[in-house]
Amino acid sequence: xxxxxxxxxxxxxxxxxxxxxxxxxxxxxxxxxxxxxxxxxxxxxxxxxxxxxxxxxxxxxxxxxxxxxxxxxx
Amino acid sequence: xxxxxxxxxxxxxxxxxxxxxxxxxxxxxxxxxxxxxxxxxxxxxxxxxxxxxxxxxxxxxxxxxxxxxxxxxxxxxxxxxxxxxxxxxxxxxxxxxxxxxxxxxxxxxxxxxxxxxxxxxxxxxxxxxxxxxxxxxxxxxxxxxxxxxxxxxxxxxxxxxxxxxxxxxxxxxxxxxxxxxxxxxxxxxxxxxxxxxxxxxxxxxxxxxxxxxxxxxxxxxxxxxxxxxxxxxxxxxxxxxxxxxxxxxxxxxxxxxxxxxxxxxxxxxxxxxxxxxxxxxxxxxxxxxxxxxxxxxxxxxxxxxxxxxxxxxxxxxxxxxxxxxxxxxxxxxxxxxxxxxxxxxxxxxxxxxxxxxxxxxxxxxxxxxxxxxxxxxxxxxxxxxxxxxxxxxxxxxxxxxxxxxxxxxxxxxxxxxxxxxxxxxx
Numbered sequence: 001x002x003x004x005x006x007x008x009x010x011x012x013x014x015x016x017x018x019x020x021x022x023x024x025x026x027x028x029x030x031x032x033x034x035x036x037x038x039x040x041x042x043x044x045x046x047x048x049x050x051x052x053x054x055x056x057x058x059x060x061x062x063x064x065x066x067x068x069x070x071x072x073x074x
Numbered sequence: 075x076x077x078x079x080x081x082x083x084x085x086x087x088x089x090x091x092x093x094x095x096x097x098x099x100x101x102x103x104x105x106x107x108x109x110x111x112x113x114x115x116x117x118x119x120x121x122x123x124x125x126x127x128x129x130x131x132x133x134x135x136x137x138x139x140x141x142x143x144x145x146x147x148x149x150x151x152x153x154x155x156x157x158x159x160x161x162x163x164x165x166x167x168x169x170x171x172x173x174x175x176x177x178x179x180x181x182x183x184x185x186x187x188x189x190x191x192x193x194x195x196x197x198x199x200x201x202x203x204x205x206x207x208x209x210x211x212x213x214x215x216x217x218x219x220x221x222x223x224x225x226x227x228x229x230x231x232x233x234x235x236x237x238x239x240x241x242x243x244x245x246x247x248x249x250x251x252x253x254x255x256x257x258x259x260x261x262x263x264x265x266x267x268x269x270x271x272x273x274x275x276x277x278x279x280x281x282x283x284x285x286x287x288x289x290x291x292x293x294x295x296x297x298x299x300x301x302x303x304x305x306x307x308x309x310x311x312x313x314x315x316x317x318x319x320x321x322x323x324x325x326x327x328x329x330x331x332x333x334x335x336x337x338x339x340x341x342x343x344x345x346x347x348x349x350x351x352x353x354x355x356x357x358x359x360x361x362x363x364x365x366x367x368x369x370x371x372x373x374x375x376x377x378x379x380x381x382x383x384x385x386x387x388x389x390x391x392x393x394x395x396x397x398x399x400x401x402x403x404x405x406x407x408x409x410x411x412x413x414x415x416x417x418x419x420x421x422x423x424x425x426x427x428x429x430x431x432x433x434x435x436x437x438x439x440x441x442x443x444x445x446x447x448x449x450x451x452x453x454x455x456x457x458x459x460x461x462x463x464x465x466x467x468x469x470x471x472x473x474x475x476x477x478x479x480x481x482x483x484x485x486x487x488x489x490x491x492x493x494x495x496x497x498x499x500x
Contacts, residue, residue: 012287012348012349013287013349014285014286014287014349014353015284015285015415016415016418016419016434017434020418020433020434023422023426023431026426026427027427040287041284044151045419048085048423049419049422049423049426052423052426053426053427
């Protein structure tokens with residue numbers, strides 16, 4: 001049975017609140033589960049943190065502006 | 075897979091910018107002590123030695139201190155270039171700059187040439203290291219965006235400011251024959267309009283849309299503002315030194331209009347925030363930009379109405395608006411964004427999944443920011459009042475300035491204390 005993805009909508013929030021929410025989601029992320037992070041601009045510091053801890057991620061631009069970032073367990 | 079641009083991967087150790095940020099507030103306190111000591115007579119002229127000491131405690135001790143520390147921090151992030159040996163470089167800038175600012179203030183107060191000579195040596199060393207390190211990074215930048223262009227212009231202006239400052243130091247320290255009045259005006263204009271306004275502009279292009287959730291700056295402004303202002307400053311300087319009064323006045327008018335345009339654009343962006351909840355640092359940005367606009371308009375009026383330029387209060391008001399109303403406000407507000415974020419980020423980078431890291435509001439509660447904000451605002455209004463009625467307002471202004479400085483220093487140190495506690499006992 002697949003675990004539902006965790007959606008974190010950080011659009012319109014003041015930095016680093018979106019990043020704080022993603023980090024909180026990383027803490028509860030189950031094996032095989034992923035995070036869908038919606039954000040109004042490229043979250044460069046987050047990429048650094050994800051790289052440092054070997055999370056995989058994929059960024060896609062959203063049609064309505066902003067980005068969706070899928071984050072997977074290392 | 076990873077997009078180019080801002081990255082923290084090359085961010086320097088937390089101690090690199092922090093040493094500047096934790097020192098700077100105490101220069102506001104030392105400026106307040108100087109005001110208490112000198113009293114209302116300080117406001118008699120901008121040329122009094124004590125006034126020059128006060129100015130440099132604020133511009134070197136507070137402004138340059140934070141600005142250089144912040145540039146060292148953002149270079150790797152915004153420009154993507156690492157400053158070599160960041161800890162050593164930071165130390166070689168921070169220590170001489172701090173001692174040099176104190177030595178220069180003492181030199182003005184006691185008037186002894188050897189103090190000017192030591193201040194000159196210290197400041198020359200600190201700024202040389204800063205200019206070499208930062209310039210090397212800026213000209214190697216792999217990403218050239220509007221911020222990098224503005225930073226290059228700001229750095230060029232800092233070079234001129236420091237060069238003129240060292241020459242003026244040569245006048246006091248060794249009796250170099252120089253046109254001191256004209257050179258002091260150039261030194262102040264390059265320092266405030268060149269280095270300070272252009273650096274703030276370059277940083278604002280990034281942080282105003284990011285932290286205040288506003289639309290971006292109009293591209294034409296963010297691309298053209300800094301190079302145009304730097305060119306205008308150069309033209310104005312040549313005209314002013316060659317006594318072409320009308321042409322110099324025209325160039326001065328253009329500069330003031332440019333500054334006003336930047337301030338107005340930023341103010342209008344701040345009214346279009348997508349987030350309606352009040353941000354405690356919004357007040358600092360609004361006050362900073364309103365002061366910059368008021369300063370530009372006052373400067374314009376003084377250029378158009380020569381009688382106004384003769385009044386000593388106008389020079390004082392202009393100095394207070396630009397230094398304390400604009401630069402100190404924006405820097406103070408930015409420090410509240412930078413320091414807790416860096417503490418949180420460095421904790422997160424070290425402790426992710428191993429320990430719970432306090433969030434930004436736990437690192438620095440908003441109520442503490444708001445308390446210091448009221449002290450800052452009181453200090454600004456009382457300083458402006460003191461320029462007009464020194465007998466009544468000098469001491470209250472000095473007290474408010476001291477409280478604002480202590481508040482900022484204590485608030486920033488408390489973030490550092492929590493950071494060390496969490497690192498020690500995760």
